[in-house]
Amino acid sequence: MPLLYAWHMAVVGSVLIDGEPFAPEDASISVFDIGFQRGYGCFEAMRSYGGSIFRLEAHLERLGRSAAKLHMPEPDRETIGVWCRSVADAAGESVVRAFISGGTDAKAPGTNSRIVVFAEAVPPMPEALALQTSVAPWHTDGEWFELTGAKGLSYGFNLVASLVAVQAGFDDALLIGRRGHVLEGPTFSIGWVSDGIFHTPAIEIGILESITRRAVIDAAEGIGMTVREGIYNVEAVMDADEVVAMSTVREILPVTRIDLETYRPGVATSRLREAFTALVERELGL
Numbered sequence: 492m493p494l495l496y497a498w499h500m501a502v503v504g505s506v507l508i509d510g511e512p513f514a515p516e517d518a519s520i521s522v523f524d525i526g527f528q529r530g531y532g533c534f535e536a537m538r539s540y541g542g543s544i545f546r547l548e549a550h551l552e553r554l555g556r557s558a559a560k561l562h563m564p565e566p567d568r569e570t571i572g573v574w575c576r577s578v579a580d581a582a583g584e585s586v587v588r589a590f591i592s593g594g595t596d597a598k599a600p601g602t603n604s605r606i607v608v609f610a611e612a613v614p615p616m617p618e619a620l621a622l623q624t625s626v627a628p629w630h631t632d633g634e635w636f637e638l639t640g641a642k643g644l645s646y647g648f649n650l651v652a653s654l655v656a657v658q659a660g661f662d663d664a665l666l667i668g669r670r671g672h673v674l675e676g677p678t679f680s681i682g683w684v685s686d687g688i689f690h691t692p693a694i695e696i697g698i699l700e701s702i703t704r705r706a707v708i709d710a711a712e713g714i715g716m717t718v719r720e721g722i723y724n725v726e727a728v729m730d731a732d733e734v735v736a737m738s739t740v741r742e743i744l745p746v747t748r749i750d751l752e753t754y755r756p757g758v759a760t761s762r763l764r765e766a767f768t769a770l771v772e773r774e775l776g777l
């Protein structure tokens with residue numbers, strides 16, 4: 492699977508810019524936007540199951556929190572929600588993306604800011620992932636600061652970590668903090684099962700408040716699986732029985748390799764995947 496794919500090829504239907512529909516090849520915003528010039532802005536990726544967006548409210552809330560942390564004007568969540576629903580409705584099964592650009596005045600964020608919403612085809616997924624550990628010195632690794640947890644547009648460091656891992660023959664990277672803590676993937680959360688207990692790094696370590704991770708925890712607890720959120724050294728995941736990657740786009744994907752360690756997806760992974768699917772179907776009334 493190519494790591495990067497041409498977005499405008501994958502778009503299903505129109506691209507909404509401030510609610511106005513454009514053909515994907517005609518959709519553009521200003522080169523003077525600080526979203527482009529400085530990576531300033533925020534975004535969300537949501538999953539539409541047959542036209543219904545999973546945990547839309549949680550995504551809109553996170554978008555609002557990201558904007559607040561970035562000192563951007565409060566986004567009109569209701570209107571963005573309407574746009575997200577409309578592209579999902581037209582596209583059906585898809586990934587819905589919403590971006591709020593910083594605008595054209597770095598001293599007054601939000602000036603001429605553009606809100607871009609579109610749906611794209613769910614990309615093909617590999618059966619499982621091979622991950623390469625990658626130290627992420629830019630990550631706060633437990634040191635809280637104002638922007639911790641903001642889903643801002645500045646994803647360059649994470650993207651390079653993915654590219655480097657792919658160049659080394661892996662599917663993606665697994666980010667490790669400066670102090671040796673296991674964090675998350677560049678665009679996914681990580682979890683693992685050891686002795687029947689589902690472990691995942693705690694939000695306090697400074698990882699993104701992943702909506703899939705939250706749903707998987709809910710699903711695991713719903714089937715009586717013990718869940719532990721904590722601060723873990725990389726050895727904890729290395730020594731695990733089963734490992735999974737979690738994200739809106741990937742849902743729950745088994746991890747079959749981290750560096751030289753290999754893992755076999757087993758009963759726990761199957762139970763988690765089944766419970767997650769059941770939770771999505773229940774919440775969306777599918």
Ligand SMILES: Cc1ncc(COP(=O)(O)O)c(C=O)c1O
Nearest residue numbers: 678679680699701702703738739
């Ligand atoms: C750094 C990072 N962690 C975790 C995730 C997973 O978050 P979610 O489940 O909300 O898609 C993402 C998603 O893009 C991410 O970028």
